[in-house]
Amino acid sequence: MKIEEVNQTNQCGDAPLSKTLGELYLLPVPLSDVAPDSVMPASNICVASRIKWFLVENVRSARRFLKRCDPAIDIDILHFTVLDEHTDSSDVASMLEPLRQGHDMAVISEAGCPGVADPGALAVEQAHRLGARVVPLVGPSSILLALMASGFNGQSFSFLGYLPYAVAERDRTFKDMERDIRLRRRTQIFIETPYRNNKLIEELVRRLPGDLRLCVASDITGRRESISTLTLRQWKGRRYDYDKIPTIFLLYI
Amino acid sequence: MKIEEVNQTNQCGDAPLSKTLGELYLLPVPLSDVAPDSVMPASNICVASRIKWFLVENVRSARRFLKRCDPAIDIDILHFTVLDEHTDSSDVASMLEPLRQGHDMAVISEAGCPGVADPGALAVEQAHRLGARVVPLVGPSSILLALMASGFNGQSFSFLGYLPYAVAERDRTFKDMERDIRLRRRTQIFIETPYRNNKLIEELVRRLPGDLRLCVASDITGRRESISTLTLRQWKGRRYDYDKIPTIFLLYI
Numbered sequence: 001m002k003i004e005e006v007n008q009t010n011q012c013g014d015a016p017l018s019k020t021l022g023e024l025y026l027l028p029v030p031l032s033d034v035a036p037d038s039v040m041p042a043s044n045i046c047v048a049s050r051i052k053w054f055l056v057e058n059v060r061s062a063r064r065f066l067k068r069c070d071p072a073i074d075i076d077i078l079h080f081t082v083l084d085e086h087t088d089s090s091d092v093a094s095m096l097e098p099l100r101q102g103h104d105m106a107v108i109s110e111a112g113c114p115g116v117a118d119p120g121a122l123a124v125e126q127a128h129r130l131g132a133r134v135v136p137l138v139g140p141s142s143i144l145l146a147l148m149a150s151g152f153n154g155q156s157f158s159f160l161g162y163l164p165y166a167v168a169e170r171d172r173t174f175k176d177m178e179r180d181i182r183l184r185r186r187t188q189i190f191i192e193t194p195y196r197n198n199k200l201i202e203e204l205v206r207r208l209p210g211d212l213r214l215c216v217a218s219d220i221t222g223r224r225e226s227i228s229t230l231t232l233r234q235w236k237g238r239r240y241d242y243d244k245i246p247t248i249f250l251l252y253i
Numbered sequence: 254m255k256i257e258e259v260n261q262t263n264q265c266g267d268a269p270l271s272k273t274l275g276e277l278y279l280l281p282v283p284l285s286d287v288a289p290d291s292v293m294p295a296s297n298i299c300v301a302s303r304i305k306w307f308l309v310e311n312v313r314s315a316r317r318f319l320k321r322c323d324p325a326i327d328i329d330i331l332h333f334t335v336l337d338e339h340t341d342s343s344d345v346a347s348m349l350e351p352l353r354q355g356h357d358m359a360v361i362s363e364a365g366c367p368g369v370a371d372p373g374a375l376a377v378e379q380a381h382r383l384g385a386r387v388v389p390l391v392g393p394s395s396i397l398l399a400l401m402a403s404g405f406n407g408q409s410f411s412f413l414g415y416l417p418y419a420v421a422e423r424d425r426t427f428k429d430m431e432r433d434i435r436l437r438r439r440t441q442i443f444i445e446t447p448y449r450n451n452k453l454i455e456e457l458v459r460r461l462p463g464d465l466r467l468c469v470a471s472d473i474t475g476r477r478e479s480i481s482t483l484t485l486r487q488w489k490g491r492r493y494d495y496d497k498i499p500t501i502f503l504l505y506i
Binding site: 026040127146149152157186225 | 279290291294295296366367369370371373374375377378379380381386387388389391392393394396397398399400401402403404405406407408409410412413414439468474480481482483
């Protein structure tokens, strides 16, 4: 029986999962410098303490996170492989070799939830190809927390990532966003390189109609957390400074 | 000084928040019948135990959740106001009266994160109008967990809610989804009334090209959690049964 079939059988609840493969855990990390247990369930900490094989966006920050989860952890016996934006997707299959050998693995990104706005998705894709169980764990996502706190439509929304820089494409994106809001009542969520946050607000105020509302959600879960929803007309002339602070932007009517 | 101005000043980190207004907490609840502390940080449980004023989608399930968070809680001294899909948006402002009087409040939905695919957003919108602080707490979101575990693009995605039933509109939605995937590389996320889950998979297999991949993420965080990503070609002829199980569907290339 092929691995894929074993896994498929389990989807129907008919048989236990193949024991020959490890499981791939998606282990969120804090967004800011807070204690892990203040932004994730205690059971995540247990997973973090138990797993020996990690795919990480940044080895140093992953080690620091694990040490904060469990100060007694022996970092030196853990295996870290870098999976970041420079990783060639053809290299990812071999990174999952421990999974094939029956070891559980975990993906840890630089901040927040693996697979959302980071390279973890490549490992998940491969794990599905193998037929391994993928286990997403609860943790802080700045996108989701910002959406909750915006007051905007959470029944229909798009996350666009970074807005394009090229003028023509950026123009089109602004037009598309407005149309998506007005016609489909769909909340638009996007991010900017943090040192350009203030400029982006100025640009939104200048280029889009004043009746649209902008939510600026900054340093989510951090000590300087600030979440404000105002019309673009109200943002105009306001005092604000989000320079270099991780921030999520949301637009709606 | 108007309340709005006090709050605005705080965005810049210049001054403490107005003490005259309460804070609005967005308090997630488990998606399935698991202990609250297995899917949320311990600090959420503290918030749940401390707050006396609640806006809830369903009083019975909110009481049960609070009792599970803290068995010692005195439910009878708590205030519950229903905020559900039948709530008239013009009634929401008066529901926040306790906030105006300086009491902290919490929004609790039937399952998952308030404000995402539920009516909590109306309360958040009003809280922003008042200039009150809105505090989103970390918890389980089936949409986000499914996206993490799909292996699909998490840098660009749309949540569409329920697909429309009317034939012409549904046709258009299928076409739009495919175009959004191929042109913008945007993951499409949607839901279905649980008793129609199996029919939806059949429909997707029949109507969309076989090279698209479908992730079916079912009973997320529950005992029967099952997350499978396969091409539509592979789904065709597979055995599956997601009847009446809460399920998230994701499409990508």
